[in-house]
Amino acid sequence: MYQNKQKFSKFVLQFCLLLSVCVLVLSCGEEKKETYKKVATEKKKSVFASTDSIPDAHFLGDKTCKECHQNQFEKWQGSHHDKSMDVATKQTVLADFNGEVFKSQGVTNRFFQKNGNFYANTEGPDGKNHDYKIVYVFGVTPLQQYIVQFPNGHYQCLRTAWDSVKNKWFDLYPDFKVVHSEWLHWSRGGLNWNNMCADCHSTNVRKNYTQEDHSYDTKFALINVSCEACHGPGKQHVEDVKTQGGSYRNTGTMQMTLDTKPKELVDQCARCHMRREMLTDRFNFEGTMLDHYYPQLITEPTYYADGQILDEDYVYGSFVQSKMYHENVTCTNCHDAHTLERKFEGNKLCAQCHLPEKYDTEEHSFHKLGTEGALCINCHMPGRFYMGNDFRRDHSFRIPRPDLSVKYNTPNACVGCHKDKTDQWAADEIVKRKGAPKENHFSDLLVPGLSKTPEAYKPLLQLAKDASYPEIARASAIVELPNYRNQAIVRKQLLEFLNDPSPLVRASSTDALNDISDINNVSYLLPLLNDEKRAVRIKAFSALAILDEQQVPQNYKSVYNKVKKEYFIYLDGISDFTGGRINRANYTLKKGDLLGAIKHYESALAIDNLNNMARTNLANLYYQNKQYKKAEKAFKTIIEQEPEYGATYYSYGLLLAELQRTKDAIQQLELATKYMPDNERVYYNLSLLYSGIKDAKNAEKSILRGLKKLPKNENLLYLLAYHYANNGEKQKAKNIALQLVQLFPNNAQYFTFLQQLN
Incomplete structure (x- = not known):
C-alpha cells in the first residue's frame, strides 16, 4: 500500500513488526445483548458467514477445560499463548523497576515503583517526559513489554522493553529515530494495542472503535490466548458432553480438533500467525480465514522479491510458499499444539519424514555432523532478528539457491553463514557438489516480473497461469499486472482469473481489476458478489464502485445489498488505520463524490500527519477541485518532511505545468530526475516542458538522460x-x-x- 524512501518507507518496514509489540486493553464491563449463531459444519460452508458477536458467557475459561483435559492444560500453562498478556503484578512483571535509567535516541527512560505499582517516566505525545503507570505485561520471552492506559480507551505499549534472557532494558528499534508527533511514536497509532495487537493476544476480542472521537471501548472474554481462543467457545461443547455422555461427537462447535485437515489447520492458525488485513470488525469462528482476513502477498518490503522474509511475516506467508505445505505437512507435525515448542530437537524433527540415512549425512549437508552447519534448519530455515532480540525463522523451507542470489541479489543461507564468501562462490560450490539446480522456483518468474520493463508482464502471466506454483506466488504476480494495463492480453487474462479455483487468486484478480477501473469489467465482477469467500466479495464490491447503484441488475440487487453491508463493516473495522480511511476515500471518489473523498483523505491525515502518500493523493484532489493553494501547500509540506521523495517533485511539477507556471514546473521535474532517476515519465514530461518554451537543446538532453538510465x-x-x-x-x-x-x-x-x- 505504501512506498517511499525515507521515513515513510521505514513506516512500512515497521508497520507489522509492531503487531507483536502491542498491548492489550481491558474492558470487561456489561456485555451488549448480542446473538451468537452456533457454528455448525453446514454454517462453516455457508456463503455468507455472519459477523455476529459471541457473548463472553459462552467462553467458560481454562479452569473448566482443565476438568477434562488435565494433560493439555498443563502443557499449555506457561506457554507463550498463556503468557500473551497479564495484569501487571509483582508475580508477572519480569523487569527491574528500581529506579533504573535507560537512554536511547535522545530519550531518557526511568523505571520505578510507587504505592505498589510500576511506573515508567518517558517521553509522551507532547514531547515531554511524564510518569506512566504500567497496567499490563505483554509476553514473557525473549522479551516482555509493558502497557500504559491512555484516554478514550487507548492502550499503548512502551517502546522500551525488557530482555528477559539477558535481564536488561533495551530499545526495540535502537536505530530508528521517532519524533513524538509521529504515528510510530509509542504513544500513538504504531504501538496502540487496540488496533495492532488485541485480536491475536486475547480471546473473543471486539475492538469497538468510534471514528467520530477516535475512541475505543474494546472488550474481550479472557485476557490471554486461552484454550477457547483456538478451540472456540466451550459452552456448547460442555453441554454436548453432558447430554451425549460416553458417546460424544463434535457437533461442529469445536475448532482445531484431531479431525481437522492439515491445510484447514494451517488456515485456522493463520488467523494470528500472518501479516494480514482484517475484513470484519470481530472474529467469531464462522467461515474460514478468507472470511475474516486477507494475507499480505509477496511484496517488498515485507519479503525479498523471491519470497524470503525481510520484514516479519509471522510464518503463514512463508509456509504456504513451501513444498511441505503442498504435501499436507501442517503446524502440529513440527510443533506441540499446547506447549508450542518443537516436538524434537536437532535433525530428529526433520527425520520424521526425511530419511536420516539419506539427508542427515555429511554428503548432503557439506558439513560435519554435530555442527551448526549440519542442522537442517540452518540451511533450509535461515532467520532474522525482529524487535531487537527475537529470532524468527523463514518457514518457506527452501533449498539454498545462491545461483538465484547472483541473478537477483537476494539472500541465501550459504553466504548467511560464510560471510567472508560471495554468492558466486556459493553457487559454484553447489554446482561442484550437487550439479546444476534442476528445479524451477517461482522467483525466476516473479522477480523479472517486478522489473517494470515493457516485457515484464510475460513472466508474471506465466507464473499466474501455472497452478503448480503456490497460490500466494500466483496472486502476488497478478497484483503487479495493472502496471501493464495497456496490454490487451493482460486485461483478458485478469478476467479469466476471476474464475480460478483459488479464492486467493480470484481476490487478487479482483484487486487488479479494481486498479484498472473499467466499466466494461462490471459484468465479470457482478457474479463474484456470490463468491463463497468474503475476501473476494468485498474486493468485488469495491471494484464495482464505478457502477451506479441504480444500474445494478435486478437479479443482483439482493446480494449487492448484502455485500454492501459486509463492505461497510470492513471499512468501519479498519477506520482507525490511515489505510482504512484512504480506502473509504477511494470508494467515495469512485462514486463521484470529490468533496467526500477530500474529507476522508483529510481524516486520514488527522491520525497520521506524516502519511505523505495520502497527502499526495489529497493534493491531487485539491487540484481537481480547483483548490490550487491547498494543493500547492500540500506538496510543499511533503517536500519539507521528505525532501528526497522524488514522486512529490514530479506531481508538484505537473500541477505547476497545468497552472502555466512552466519554469517553476521545470525546476520541480529537474529535482524529480535527481530523486527518482529511473522513472521514464519524469524525463518525458520534462522534455515536453522544455519544448513548450522552445528550448530544443534541453528537451533533447532530457530524453537522452532518460535513455541513459533506460536504454x-x-x-x-x-x-x-x-x-x-x-x-x-x-x-x-x-x-x-x-x-x-x-x-x-x-x-x-x-x-x-x-x-x-x-
Whole structure:
C-alpha cells in the first residue's frame, strides 16, 4: 500500500513488526445483548458467514477445560499463548523497576515503583517526559513489554522493553529515530494495542472503535490466548458432553480438533500467525480465514522479491510458499499444539519424514555432523532478528539457491553463514557438489516480473497461469499486472482469473481489476458478489464502485445489498488505520463524490500527519477541485518532511505545468530526475516542458538522460524520434525510428512513422 524512501518507507518496514509489540486493553464491563449463531459444519460452508458477536458467557475459561483435559492444560500453562498478556503484578512483571535509567535516541527512560505499582517516566505525545503507570505485561520471552492506559480507551505499549534472557532494558528499534508527533511514536497509532495487537493476544476480542472521537471501548472474554481462543467457545461443547455422555461427537462447535485437515489447520492458525488485513470488525469462528482476513502477498518490503522474509511475516506467508505445505505437512507435525515448542530437537524433527540415512549425512549437508552447519534448519530455515532480540525463522523451507542470489541479489543461507564468501562462490560450490539446480522456483518468474520493463508482464502471466506454483506466488504476480494495463492480453487474462479455483487468486484478480477501473469489467465482477469467500466479495464490491447503484441488475440487487453491508463493516473495522480511511476515500471518489473523498483523505491525515502518500493523493484532489493553494501547500509540506521523495517533485511539477507556471514546473521535474532517476515519465514530461518554451537543446538532453538510465525505453525512443523530426534532424529521426521498428516489430505505428520519414 505504501512506498517511499525515507521515513515513510521505514513506516512500512515497521508497520507489522509492531503487531507483536502491542498491548492489550481491558474492558470487561456489561456485555451488549448480542446473538451468537452456533457454528455448525453446514454454517462453516455457508456463503455468507455472519459477523455476529459471541457473548463472553459462552467462553467458560481454562479452569473448566482443565476438568477434562488435565494433560493439555498443563502443557499449555506457561506457554507463550498463556503468557500473551497479564495484569501487571509483582508475580508477572519480569523487569527491574528500581529506579533504573535507560537512554536511547535522545530519550531518557526511568523505571520505578510507587504505592505498589510500576511506573515508567518517558517521553509522551507532547514531547515531554511524564510518569506512566504500567497496567499490563505483554509476553514473557525473549522479551516482555509493558502497557500504559491512555484516554478514550487507548492502550499503548512502551517502546522500551525488557530482555528477559539477558535481564536488561533495551530499545526495540535502537536505530530508528521517532519524533513524538509521529504515528510510530509509542504513544500513538504504531504501538496502540487496540488496533495492532488485541485480536491475536486475547480471546473473543471486539475492538469497538468510534471514528467520530477516535475512541475505543474494546472488550474481550479472557485476557490471554486461552484454550477457547483456538478451540472456540466451550459452552456448547460442555453441554454436548453432558447430554451425549460416553458417546460424544463434535457437533461442529469445536475448532482445531484431531479431525481437522492439515491445510484447514494451517488456515485456522493463520488467523494470528500472518501479516494480514482484517475484513470484519470481530472474529467469531464462522467461515474460514478468507472470511475474516486477507494475507499480505509477496511484496517488498515485507519479503525479498523471491519470497524470503525481510520484514516479519509471522510464518503463514512463508509456509504456504513451501513444498511441505503442498504435501499436507501442517503446524502440529513440527510443533506441540499446547506447549508450542518443537516436538524434537536437532535433525530428529526433520527425520520424521526425511530419511536420516539419506539427508542427515555429511554428503548432503557439506558439513560435519554435530555442527551448526549440519542442522537442517540452518540451511533450509535461515532467520532474522525482529524487535531487537527475537529470532524468527523463514518457514518457506527452501533449498539454498545462491545461483538465484547472483541473478537477483537476494539472500541465501550459504553466504548467511560464510560471510567472508560471495554468492558466486556459493553457487559454484553447489554446482561442484550437487550439479546444476534442476528445479524451477517461482522467483525466476516473479522477480523479472517486478522489473517494470515493457516485457515484464510475460513472466508474471506465466507464473499466474501455472497452478503448480503456490497460490500466494500466483496472486502476488497478478497484483503487479495493472502496471501493464495497456496490454490487451493482460486485461483478458485478469478476467479469466476471476474464475480460478483459488479464492486467493480470484481476490487478487479482483484487486487488479479494481486498479484498472473499467466499466466494461462490471459484468465479470457482478457474479463474484456470490463468491463463497468474503475476501473476494468485498474486493468485488469495491471494484464495482464505478457502477451506479441504480444500474445494478435486478437479479443482483439482493446480494449487492448484502455485500454492501459486509463492505461497510470492513471499512468501519479498519477506520482507525490511515489505510482504512484512504480506502473509504477511494470508494467515495469512485462514486463521484470529490468533496467526500477530500474529507476522508483529510481524516486520514488527522491520525497520521506524516502519511505523505495520502497527502499526495489529497493534493491531487485539491487540484481537481480547483483548490490550487491547498494543493500547492500540500506538496510543499511533503517536500519539507521528505525532501528526497522524488514522486512529490514530479506531481508538484505537473500541477505547476497545468497552472502555466512552466519554469517553476521545470525546476520541480529537474529535482524529480535527481530523486527518482529511473522513472521514464519524469524525463518525458520534462522534455515536453522544455519544448513548450522552445528550448530544443534541453528537451533533447532530457530524453537522452532518460535513455541513459533506460536504454530501450519505448516511449522515450519514440519521443526522441519525434523531437528530431520536429526540429529538422531527419536522419537522426530515421535512425531512432529504425531502432523502434527493430525493437518492437509488432507495433505498426513505428513502421508507418519510418515510412513517413523516408
